[in-house]
Amino acid sequence: MTPSTSIYIHIPFCKHRCAYCDFNTYAGQEAMIPDYVNALIREMEWIGRQEPGINVPTVFFGGGTPSLLSGPEFASVMSALSSAFNISSDAEVTIEANPGTISPAKLDSIRKAGINRISFGVQSSNTEELRMLERSHDFFTVIEAVSTARKAGFDNLNLDLIYALPEQTLESWQTTVKRVVDLQPEHISAYALTLEHGTPFGKWSQRGLLPIPDPDLAADMYEWTMDFLPQCGYAQYEISNWAKSTLENTDRHSELMCKHNLQYWRSLPYLGLGAGAHGYAGGYRYSNVLRIKTYIDRLTNAKPPNAHYPITPATVNHHKQSLRDDISDYMINNLRLVEAGVADSDFRSRFGSGLMDVFPTEIRELIRNGLLEKKTSDGSEVFKLTRRGRLLGNQVFVKFVG
Ligand code: SF4
Missing domain, CATH: 1.10.10.10 (Winged helix-like DNA-binding domain superfamily/Winged helix DNA-binding domain)
Known part of the structure; x- marks a missing residue:
């Protein structure tokens, strides 16, 4: 029997490509979203035929900017998921969202579609730092997004942060963390900025144009965070992740950890759907074709399945795990x-x-x-x-x- 398997769905669209980002995402291609959604549904159907009845405890829409999909597009993806897989009745279903891309109507529709957790890409509360990261929001947009999400009934929110930014001071980082705690999310992630090869940040840094904090300052930021967040009721359960340890006098700590990421960290299987998605299932690690158009073409012109689970027409690499x-x-x-x-x-x-x-x-x-x-x-x-x-x-x- 196929073990419980999580599902990651990659949405490779962004309004703008940020200078530090090396994710598989493309700006200015939103016109392809409807065809992409259809291709995703075909990929789900393909796997559902290969391996019927897979139990799915978590679904994660990552990107890119998943919140660029409309409410009806989310509804059709969720409906196709339920047809192809056995989605648990209490499944954690997360979307990553940019704070500036949501509205009350959209949140209402995605909640009705079955999404019950939002991970907002906040990164910083400092306007200069956000501008330098080329993010389109400011912290007021974040406050508004959290408030809108609460009003729409979301009671499981993550706020994502990045530290060790160019010219960032310890004080500036501390201000960001304190402001985020004031918003009382259920979960906080904090990752150090990595300068990825091939990104504008990577190139500027190689030329000495980017004043990145030295490793000692980055370590000070991390250590301060490890000390501060537990004082505010957030327990660290993973190197870069904290979940509320108490909520309304009930211990919901384990409930508020990101169940989807726990599946990765516990080395349990997950399917990766969409352009550039990676998966680990059926004893294989595999990855899908990167380009949106190629992904759509491969699934649109696909013949009935002849490849074995979890390989689909979108797969370009697979490796049997020893x-x-x-x-x-x-x-x-x-x-x-x-x-x-x-x-x-x-x-x-x-x-x-x-x-x-x-x-x-x-x-x-x-x-x-x-x-x-x-x-x-x-x-x-x-x-x-x-x-x-x-x-x-x-x-x-x-x-x-x-
Ligand atoms: S919004 Fe996120 S995924 Fe999109 S380019 Fe910026 S950092 Fe990358």
């Missing part, structure tokens, strides 16, 4: 879960051997260097990143690469 690949991915993903860590009992039930049988030298060395710690939970040994390990995650993960 046991060693799965073990490496499991370690790298699960160690990101700073609260839960990697439990020896879970590792054994999945791979048939204990952690200390497979990685004795690596684990001892990481513990000796203060990057990993051993605890006991529910009668099992659990290995977790230390505070220092959270700062130096890549030094830990590289030890488990096969």
Whole structure:
């Protein structure tokens, strides 16, 4: 039987391409949205025929800017999802949204279509920083977007932030985090800016034109965040993610973690639909063709399925995972879960051997260097990143690469 499998749906449209972004997204191609939605539906139908009855606990519309789809377009995608898959009645269904692209009517319609969580790309509360990132909103737009979402009945909101921006000071970052906490979202994500090769930011930085904070300042920002957010009722459960730990006197912490991303971090299967989407299902890692037009053409002209699950006419790369690949991915993903860590009992039930049988030298060395710690939970040994390990995650993960 196919295990519970999450679904990621990529919406590769943006009004403008931001200078730091290396996602598979395109500006000025919105005229293709209706054809793209039809192609997405064909891809769902294709997989639904290959592997009927897959149970789906979470759906995530990422981008790009998913909020550029209209309410009726979301409704037709959600209806096709329900026809092709067995979507859980309590599924978490998230869309990423730019604060400036929503209206009460749109939020109302997407809520009716079955979306119950919104992740707003806030990035900063500082107007200069937002302008430098080439984002089209300001913080007042964010305040308005959160208020509109609340009025439309959304009770599960994430606000996404980026720190270590060019010319950003510790004080400016602290102001952003405090303003975001004032809005009382259920979830906060904070990622350090990465300068991706091929983006304008990457090129400007190579030429010395971008005054990026030094790594010590970036570490100060991260450490301050790790100390501050728990004081405000947000518990860190992943290297870059915090969920409210108490809400109206009820402990909803585990309920408010992003269930979709937990599927990735627990190395559980997910399908990637849409142009450039990646998936991990049926023992394969695979990715779809990047270009929107090619994606549409491949699905429009597709013959009845002859490829095996999860390969579709949109797939351009696929790779059968070896046991060693799965073990490496499991370690790298699960160690990101700073609260839960990697439990020896879970590792054994999945791979048939204990952690200390497979990685004795690596684990001892990481513990000796203060990057990993051993605890006991529910009668099992659990290995977790230390505070220092959270700062130096890549030094830990590289030890488990096969
Ligand atoms: S809005 Fe988001 S996805 Fe689109 S270009 Fe900007 S950063 Fe990239």
